[in-house]
Amino acid sequence: MMSYFNKCEKIIPSIEFDAESPVPLHYQLSTGIEEYLRKHRFTAGSILISERAFAEYLKLSRNTIRKAYIRLQEDGVIERKSNGRNVYITEQFEESYVQESYPTIGLVLPDKMSWLISNRKLEVLDYVSGVIDTAGEFGFAATIIPLPPVDEPPTKLQDWFDDMRGHLSGLIYLGDREGEYHDKAFQVMLAETSIPQVFVGGKSQLEHVGSVTVDAVSGMALAIEHLLELQHKNIGLIFKKVPKRRYLQLQSFHRYNDAVEALNKCNVEVCPEFVINDFKDIASLEKQITKMLQLKNRPTVFLCYNDWVAMQVIEICKKLNLRVPQDISIIGYDDNHLAAEFNPPLTTIKHPRYLLGKNAVKMIAESRRLHVPVTQLNKVLQTNLIIRNCTASKIENLAAIMTR
Numbered sequence: 375m376m377s378y379f380n381k382c383e384k385i386i387p388s389i390e391f392d393a394e395s396p397v398p399l400h401y402q403l404s405t406g407i408e409e410y411l412r413k414h415r416f417t418a419g420s421i422l423i424s425e426r427a428f429a430e431y432l433k434l435s436r437n438t439i440r441k442a443y444i445r446l447q448e449d450g451v452i453e454r455k456s457n458g459r460n461v462y463i464t465e466q467f468e469e470s471y472v473q474e475s476y477p478t479i480g481l482v483l484p485d486k487m488s489w490l491i492s493n494r495k496l497e498v499l500d501y502v503s504g505v506i507d508t509a510g511e512f513g514f515a516a517t518i519i520p521l522p523p524v525d526e527p528p529t530k531l532q533d534w535f536d537d538m539r540g541h542l543s544g545l546i547y548l549g550d551r552e553g554e555y556h557d558k559a560f561q562v563m564l565a566e567t568s569i570p571q572v573f574v575g576g577k578s579q580l581e582h583v584g585s586v587t588v589d590a591v592s593g594m595a596l597a598i599e600h601l602l603e604l605q606h607k608n609i610g611l612i613f614k615k616v617p618k619r620r621y622l623q624l625q626s627f628h629r630y631n632d633a634v635e636a637l638n639k640c641n642v643e644v645c646p647e648f649v650i651n652d653f654k655d656i657a658s659l660e661k662q663i664t665k666m667l668q669l670k671n672r673p674t675v676f677l678c679y680n681d682w683v684a685m686q687v688i689e690i691c692k693k694l695n696l697r698v699p700q701d702i703s704i705i706g707y708d709d710n711h712l713a714a715e716f717n718p719p720l721t722t723i724k725h726p727r728y729l730l731g732k733n734a735v736k737m738i739a740e741s742r743r744l745h746v747p748v749t750q751l752n753k754v755l756q757t758n759l760i761i762r763n764c765t766a767s768k769i770e771n772l773a774a775i776m777t778r
Contacts, residue, residue, distance in 0.1 A: 384423045385416060385463075386431060399434070400441035407442065408451050411463060413540050416568050417745065418465040422452055425461075477543040478515045479738060481505055482563070484549030496711045497727055501548045501574060504731025512739040514543060524557045535562045544738035544748075545571040546731070547622060556621055564621055570741040570748035572734040575725075576624040584741075584748035586733045586755070587625050590707075593723035593757025594636035594677070597705050600721075600759060601675055602640065605768040606703065609637065610648040610666060610673030612659070612687055614680075626680070629707070633677060648673045659683075660690045667694065674702060674768045681706035681713050681722055688716070688764070699766035709760050719762035726755050 389406030391399060407422075425443055429436040443461060446452045450466045483498065502518075509516040522534050550560050564571070564580060572584040601609060613630040630651060637644050647669060653659040666673060678684035684706030688698050696702050698718055706713065706722040713720040733753045741748040 384421045384427075385411070386423045386428070387411065400438050400445065403434075403438065403442035404445040404449075407446060408449070411451065411467070412470075413536060414568050415540060415542075416463050416468075418463055418468040419745070420463045420568075422461040422463065424459075477513060478517050478541050479505065479509050479735060480519045480538070480542045480545045481516055482519045482521070482545060482547045482550070482560075497708065498548060500727035501731040504728040504733075505546055505735055508732040508735040512735060514735065514739070516735075519545075519563075521559050524559070526559065528558060528562075531558055531562045534559075535566070539566065539569070542569055543742065544569055546734045546738070547571070547573045548575070548731075549624070550619070550622055556619065560621070570738045572737050572748060573622045574730045574734050575727075576622055576627075578749075579619075579621050579623060581749060582747065583622070584737050584752050586730050586737065586753040588725060588730070588755045588757050590625065590629060590632040590723070590757055591636050591639065593707075593759060594633050595639050596757075596759040597677060597721075597723055598636055598640040598642060600761065600765065601703065601705070602642070604703070604765060606675045607642065607768075608645070608648065608671065608673045608675070609642060610650075610676045611644070612650045612663070612676050612678045612683055613652070614683065615652040629679060656686055656690075659686060660693070663687065663690050664694060667696075675705065675765070676702070677705050679707065681708045681710040681720055684720055684722070684764075685712070685716055688718075688720075699764050703765040705765060713760075714762065718764055721762045721764040722760050724758045724760050726757065729755055 387407045387410040389403065389410055391402040391406060393399065395402065411422075422443075423431070425436055425439045429439045432439070443452065447454070450464055452461050452467075453464045454461055481502065483502075485495075506516045519538070522531060526534070545563060545566075550556050556564070564583065567582045570584065571582065572586060574586055575588070576585065577587060578585045598609065611630065611633055613633070616624055616627040616629075618627065634644055648666065650659070650662050650666070653662060663676075676684075676687055678687055684704050688704055691698055691702055691704070698704055704721070706720050707725065709722045709724040713722050733755065737748050737751045737753065740746075740751050
């Protein structure tokens, strides 16, 4: 069986003992080792530090360590294989703590659920629904991880996670709190290697954290093919820059490059004059769009970073006396909860949020069932185009419309 630890790394239990205690030292050690292994929920097959190395590490006699290891073997906690060199955690011991409580998947949100709902970040609920619905299918409970304050001291953070870890069968991240290097609570969780972890909607930079992502290029290519059928060739791009992260990089970081790749795939040239790659606020966005639409050869459609940006672009176009889609077409990305009800209903590339959450749970379940690192099970899902009323055939005389 494979461990989530690097097989070259041997477990060195962190335990406390009292040389002056009437309790035999080897008994203190065996009890402390078992408690440490149970608390950290190491998988069967993980390798414990050798007797000799542990004796040197603790500055105790090897005979004392040997007695502790013999007691752990008798209790079914550890075992020696045929060559006798390494000491492994047994399947029996792993099963003993797996069955202690209902197996639970921890769900890490970028903010408190109450804040997300009150601020209408309803798309998060699609991810959460995918996780919770699927967790039950595989015999897991799902719980939202209550994150500590950002400024919590490191020692308290480790205690917080140690108390929680024993109840977890896996972790799923739906985002993180702001900061290039991720806050300290995330660093503590991400350092854990004994349970499978999956980042949803982005790519992990860590070897032990899996990813479930989407093929955004495929959906954008469908959007561009749709526009070409409507005779659009001057395709404008309106995107925002996303901060670079050290460990968990949101896939939207690459969305502009995905759009360029999709255009190239459809043999459409990217015109630099038709590109807005970032904007500070709505006023600056309006200024850039107005300038772009005053070009002699101008875009007849805008492909936008997400639905929220697309909706802002529609409102700006209305201020410029442009009708959508009669005068100019708009395409968003996400298919958020407002897209179908917007005026006009938004044509958009659907980001499969529910399926992303669902597949994250499947990855954890398969990782545990097959005893393989979760990173061997990374998933990439397809995106699709949802055509509504924001796209129509190209308008030839846009200049006349701008002056009417």
